[in-house]
Amino acid sequence: MRDLTLLIVDDLSAGYGGPPVIRDVTFALEPGERVAVLGPNGGGKSTLFRVLLGELTASAGTIAGPPRFAYVPQTERSRLDYPVTALDVALMGTLASRRWWLPVGRHERHRALAALDRVGLHEQADAMFGELSGGQRQRVLAARALVQDAPVFLLDEPFSGVDVTSAELLSSLLDELAAEGRGLLIATHDLDQATRWDAVLCLNGRAIAFGPPQETLTLDVLEQTYGGAIVTLPGRALGILPAHHHDD
Amino acid sequence: MHALVHPFGETFMQLALLELVFLGVVGAVVGCWILYYELAYSAESLAHALFPGLVGAALLGLPLLVGGAAGVAGAAAAVAIVRRVPTIGADTSVAVVITSLFGLGVLLALSSATPPGLDALLFGDLLGVTRNDVVASGLLAAVVGVLLLALYRPLLLVGFDRTTARAFGARPLLVDLALLGLIAVAIVIGVRALGNLLVLALLVGPAATARLFVQRMPRMMAMAVSVAIAVSFAGLYLSYYANVAAGAAVAAITVGVYLLAMAVRATTAAVGGPSGRAHLHRHRRRLRRRPRPSHEGA
Numbered sequence: 149m150r151d152l153t154l155l156i157v158d159d160l161s162a163g164y165g166g167p168p169v170i171r172d173v174t175f176a177l178e179p180g181e182r183v184a185v186l187g188p189n190g191g192g193k194s195t196l197f198r199v200l201l202g203e204l205t206a207s208a209g210t211i212a213g214p215p216r217f218a219y220v221p222q223t224e225r226s227r228l229d230y231p232v233t234a235l236d237v238a239l240m241g242t243l244a245s246r247r248w249w250l251p252v253g254r255h256e257r258h259r260a261l262a263a264l265d266r267v268g269l270h271e272q273a274d275a276m277f278g279e280l281s282g283g284q285r286q287r288v289l290a291a292r293a294l295v296q297d298a299p300v301f302l303l304d305e306p307f308s309g310v311d312v313t314s315a316e317l318l319s320s321l322l323d324e325l326a327a328e329g330r331g332l333l334i335a336t337h338d339l340d341q342a343t344r345w346d347a348v349l350c351l352n353g354r355a356i357a358f359g360p361p362q363e364t365l366t367l368d369v370l371e372q373t374y375g376g377a378i379v380t381l382p383g384r385a386l387g388i389l390p391a392h393h394h395d396d
Numbered sequence: 397m398h399a400l401v402h403p404f405g406e407t408f409m410q411l412a413l414l415e416l417v418f419l420g421v422v423g424a425v426v427g428c429w430i431l432y433y434e435l436a437y438s439a440e441s442l443a444h445a446l447f448p449g450l451v452g453a454a455l456l457g458l459p460l461l462v463g464g465a466a467g468v469a470g471a472a473a474a475v476a477i478v479r480r481v482p483t484i485g486a487d488t489s490v491a492v493v494i495t496s497l498f499g500l501g502v503l504l505a506l507s508s509a510t511p512p513g514l515d516a517l518l519f520g521d522l523l524g525v526t527r528n529d530v531v532a533s534g535l536l537a538a539v540v541g542v543l544l545l546a547l548y549r550p551l552l553l554v555g556f557d558r559t560t561a562r563a564f565g566a567r568p569l570l571v572d573l574a575l576l577g578l579i580a581v582a583i584v585i586g587v588r589a590l591g592n593l594l595v596l597a598l599l600v601g602p603a604a605t606a607r608l609f610v611q612r613m614p615r616m617m618a619m620a621v622s623v624a625i626a627v628s629f630a631g632l633y634l635s636y637y638a639n640v641a642a643g644a645a646v647a648a649i650t651v652g653v654y655l656l657a658m659a660v661r662a663t664t665a666a667v668g669g670p671s672g673r674a675h676l677h678r679h680r681r682r683l684r685r686r687p688r689p690s691h692e693g694a
Binding site: 201202203216217219221225226227230231232233236237239240241243244248249251252276292296 | 432545546547548549550552553555556557559560562563564565566607610611612613616
């Protein structure tokens with residue numbers, strides 16, 4: 149069944165000209181899998197995504213994956229003063245699938261509206277993006293990724309700064325996408341959530357571990373991944389000291 | 397009514413109006429992108445940097461577009477070279493090159509050995525545009541218009557978030573270059589009418605005015621075009637009846653309209669404003685949609 153694997157990353161290293169920010173990263177993503185990418189800020193989660201998206205060139209290693217990914221960037225990066233509606237943003241997901249010089253057609257508009265409907269924002273299609281709540285904006289970005297309609301989704305901290313309703317909606321959307329047979333790579337700070345998914349990839353400059361959460365998230369791995377930021381919470385659950393979410 | 401129609405009985409006024417309309421339509425749409433790409437100052441620098449190219453083309457009898465292109469290429473090369481001088485920073489190198497090139501252009505245009513009329517490139521000669529000028533502007537405006545339509549989706553995407561635009565199929569560097577190219581052509585169209593010093597008024601002014609009142613890009617572009625056409629008429633009337641320089645009149649009215657719009661916006665914002673009212677309207681709609689609580693026993 150190896151030929152069905154959606155994404156194979158082998159011994160990948162990459163950086164920004166200096167020493168590599170990530171090295172020795174190896175993992176595979178199968179259809180229907182939700183893989184959490186864990187690591188501290190600066191651990192290389194966003195760098196890994198940038199290499200996969202083709203924005204950065206790998207200095208070593210190989211990537212075998214689909215030609216395009218569906219991508220949900222961190223919502224903090226979006227401009228709030230920009231003259232676009234939720235629908236305009238969702239329609240941006242059609243750029244690669246329809247020749248760039250053509251205006252959007254009825255088919256694209258229909259797809260974008262369906263995607264907004266799926267994230268519960270059909271009514272807000274004409275609302276200005278900057279006037280939506282943080283959670284709603286994140287859902288619009290998710291709708292844009294749905295419009296991209298790719299076999300693999302990359303989500304960069306989709307739950308950070310999101311209200312409870314939006315978080316629940318996004319969480320069940322991820323489950324649905326996995327059930328459709330798509331592969332999901334989700335950068336997150338939420339260990340608890342990661343334990344409910346299919347695999348975890350722990351990054352801290354290099355790949356610390358990769359595998360099913362129950363077997364992989366040992367105290368040793370967590371300490372190597374998060375260093376001093378790891379704490380034992382009452383009731384012996386493990387937690388991570390809160391971090392500000394910025395670019396890795 | 398006669399006072400409104402009368403000026404446009406004259407051919408030179410009709411040509412001036414057509415020239416302004418071509419510039420206004422293209423300039424207003426380009427201007428919306430200039431604002432959201434935060435390129436207003438770059439556009440001003442671009443206008444100055446390509447000036448010696450325009451003067452050179454006029455002296456050699458070549459089309460202004462050729463001179464403009466050569467001017468831009470020369471300026472880019474000069475910035476790249478001056479940047480390599482270790483004692484001059486990147487920022488300073490741009491300032492040094494732009495002022496040097498503009499000075500060179502002005503020197504050429506106003507030299508006593510230069511044939512008369514080239515100072516029009518600096519200050520514009522709106523009432524002196526010929527039929528050929530208008531045809532050339534119309535053709536350029538049509539090309540820029542088509543390119544702006546074609547580039548709408550990539551421009552919107554890159555402006556929204558350039559760091560992630562590649563993931564959605566756009567190339568930010570190419571989109572930036574295309575926009576700078578279109579700004580340069582718009583400047584070349586406008587130089588004949590408003591001159592190198594004032595052309596930016598009609599590129600940035602109408603778009604900035606529209607941004608105060610409308611939120612979505614297509615509507616902003618439509619309103620900016622309307623403002624550009626309105627100030628063109630107003631400027632020509634002012635020039636005709638008050639006997640002042642036409643290009644300067646158009647530029648002054650453009651700025652005046654923007655200041656007035658800001659005042660109106662500030663006043664309406666204080667009492668709810670268009671966007672405030674829109675909020676209220678949406679809120680009311682939401683309230684109406686919600687099932688009403690029953691008041692049994694009340």
